[in-house]
Amino acid sequence: MKFTRHSVRNKFYSNRRKPARKKAKDLPHLNLSSEADVFVSESLTPFKKKLFGDVNKVKKHLKWKYIWTYNGRIFIREDEDKPSFSFDNAEDLNKFNLEHTNRACR
16 A cells, blocks of 8 residues: 555554454454454565564574564564564665574574
């Protein structure tokens, strides 16, 4: 979905948590019967989509629980009570990998 005004986009994204913990079948006007969870994702540039995929691979390798985007930034978190890490570019991911590789070797 593309937005013509920032105010409309901001309102849409601020309300995107409302369908949290809903299933597709809980949205009758969409005429779906799936048990799949509902998520509203940001539209990412091709560069950010690739970076998201790379960060997601790291998240899965580390067996971390959360990955999300907010205003074009990519975030991961190990658990609810742990700090999150953000990524804007490949350099951020490389620094993260070096730091976590060094921790694992200690």
